Amino acid sequence: MLIALCSAKGAPGVTTSGLALALSWPRPVVLAELDPAGGDVLAGYGRGEMSAGGLADLELAARRGGPARHLDSQLLRLDSEGRARLLPGLADPASARHVDWDRLAAALAAVEDGAIDVVADCGRLRAEHFPAAVVHRAAVVVLTTGSSLRAVRAATQAIAELREREACLGMLGALVIGPGEPYGEREIGEALGVPVVGVLPRDAKAAAVLSDGAPAGRLFAQSALLRAARTVATRLIEFAAAHESRLTPPQAAVPASATTVGSSRVR
């Protein structure tokens, strides 16, 4: 199943949350970095120790014969078991205009054989070259937001925009980062008119591991952020399952690749 994460504006933590979710996902998952502003995981969590063509190479390959055949070769391991893998995003955001999001959405659908999920970091909703085709196809579209008044206002407008555009076939939901600043889960759900599918706490230490490759201490896997991410992952799977059958045609599984990004072992 395909789950799309996006934000209204600012940087509420889409990439960090996507990574936390992928590392906590209870079954095989691909974190696809589709933010047209460029990928962050290799330079952040990966500390710039690895380079990979990722999305850009996939696009190039697609022009020569179809991305579904090449997707697996662009995936890097996020954990030692290869349960969570990464499709690295664009190194050069200028190349976003060349990406055929429709074609990519189909390629991502091809790895959704029921056993492999895709969590797509789609970046900011109003960005130029936003991957609307991927959002359109997702079983769940998750708007990531903070809990301040300005964050919730921006999120409310973004939800209205997603609805107006009829951009989503799947379910719309919100992921709240740092609840209680000052609004809580219930108030935010009411303001947005969509279910809050998850809540992640403010946890600067664990977030810095994910967003900037800070050293992962022994307790990283037990951090408040990772523990909450496990709960959110399970909930997202439940939400997505309701839409799965009509949105994700079954295809062949993607074999594991040999490379691992980041050094922290979550499981």
Ligand SMILES: Nc1ncnc2c1ncn2[C@@H]1O[C@H](COP(=O)(O)OP(=O)(O)OP(=O)(O)O)[C@@H](O)[C@H]1O
């Ligand atoms: N749960 C959290 N607790 C504390 N800090 C967080 C949390 N999530 C993210 N952050 C921090 O917020 C900053 C922005 O995070 P991130 O890059 O994930 O945002 P984003 O929404 O993907 O931004 P952009 O739209 O620019 O890609 C980073 O410094 C990250 O460490």
Ligand SMILES: [Mg+2]
């Ligand atoms: Mg991001």
